[in-house]
Amino acid sequence: MADLIIRGGYVVDPSQDIEGTMDIEIRGGRVHRLAPHIEPRGRPTLNARGRIVTPGLVDLHCHFFEGVSHYGVNLEASMLTRGVTTAVDTGSAGSQTFPAFRSGFLDPARMTTRAFLNISAGGLLIDGLGENIDMRALRVGDAVDCYRANRDLLLGMKVRLSRNVVERSGGKPLDAALDASRTLRVPLMVHVGDTPDSLPKILKKLRPGDVLTHAFHGRGEGILDRRGRVRRAVWEARDRGILLDVAHGRASFSFDTLEAAMAQGLMPGNLSTDLHTHCINGPVYDFPSLMSKFIALGFPLAEVIRLSTQTAAAWLGMEGEIGTLRPGARGDVAIFRLREGRFVFTDSEGERRRGSRMLEATRVVLGGEPLRPSGKDKRRLARIFR
Numbered sequence: 001m002a003d004l005i006i007r008g009g010y011v012v013d014p015s016q017d018i019e020g021t022m023d024i025e026i027r028g029g030r031v032h033r034l035a036p037h038i039e040p041r042g043r044p045t046l047n048a049r050g051r052i053v054t055p056g057l058v059d060l061h062c063h064f065f066e067g068v069s070h071y072g073v074n075l076e077a078s079m080l081t082r083g084v085t086t087a088v089d090t091g092s093a094g095s096q097t098f099p100a101f102r103s104g105f106l107d108p109a110r111m112t113t114r115a116f117l118n119i120s121a122g123g124l125l126i127d128g129l130g131e132n133i134d135m136r137a138l139r140v141g142d143a144v145d146c147y148r149a150n151r152d153l154l155l156g157m158k159v160r161l162s163r164n165v166v167e168r169s170g171g172k173p174l175d176a177a178l179d180a181s182r183t184l185r186v187p188l189m190v191h192v193g194d195t196p197d198s199l200p201k202i203l204k205k206l207r208p209g210d211v212l213t214h215a216f217h218g219r220g221e222g223i224l225d226r227r228g229r230v231r232r233a234v235w236e237a238r239d240r241g242i243l244l245d246v247a248h249g250r251a252s253f254s255f256d257t258l259e260a261a262m263a264q265g266l267m268p269g270n271l272s273t274d275l276h277t278h279c280i281n282g283p284v285y286d287f288p289s290l291m292s293k294f295i296a297l298g299f300p301l302a303e304v305i306r307l308s309t310q311t312a313a314a315w316l317g318m319e320g321e322i323g324t325l326r327p328g329a330r331g332d333v334a335i336f337r338l339r340e341g342r343f344v345f346t347d348s349e350g351e352r353r354r355g356s357r358m359l360e361a362t363r364v365v366l367g368g369e370p371l372r373p374s375g376k377d378k379r380r381l382a383r384i385f386r
């Protein structure tokens, strides 16, 4: 396990209310201490002068069942090199495909990885064919058995409820997912956006600890009523402890929705990318691009970092372990250049907002080991940040 001193960076760790220039000492792969000046005494060092240094990012919604699910992106090239050190796959695999997902992707990963289990037995396999259209795929018993056998890596159940995913199955996929998650006493992550059922009806069925993902989408059955006011059921859900997760994705994030909600005091509970093959070349690109988008929307830097580290770690029950630079935490660190310039950000609806700052991951440290983006990634970074 690695020792490392990260020197001279501008450290932002909202979990400890830390914002300032300091050194970080990592011993045996874990954070040992933060101090204004730490003598290297022959140990390896990483110069972070002029850079922003944060806990490794925690992405609560992404897809990395690469080559099997049509959504899957490469875990390391698309996430680790961009500062993400904990990745949670949300329902790419179901009970029938999870063993292969586990042995091929979760077990071998260098990063911290977790997953939600899709209530549909195959998971997200076929592009253009919703996994809940054929209800014979909703196998509650198989999901429960699979979950019990893989409890160490699973966080909860996942169900998608958009019209094109459920078609004539109506409320049955949600009921099946609720049945499994209640039997197991684990959280349920519900994907919304143009759902045939009304959002208040869906929210009423959720419990504290469940996740409403794609909460700020701009499609039918959203968090706003026809007059643009946050619906009462949404306030109630938030107050009951249901996490309002961003999960930007291809079709699931609207500047107009977020700005209207914020103007009424409703803030996102967590930032996540929903990174997958259909949004990696825009409008999401990567986690730092999403963070930059929220900076452009007026979120303070420290708040954006909090919503990209601490909130997901807390929801995962891993506070003190990830999403923080507290002594004893994993030595997972993201290092960014904050570029100044004129940038245009696009949401899932094609709306645009201007910004003047862009975070670009330059280095990532995993368990005290510094990594460097490969040449291929650098080319993509150049395209994103042109």
Ligand SMILES: [Zn+2]
Binding pocket: 061, 062, 063, 090, 249, 274
């Ligand atoms: Zn997703």
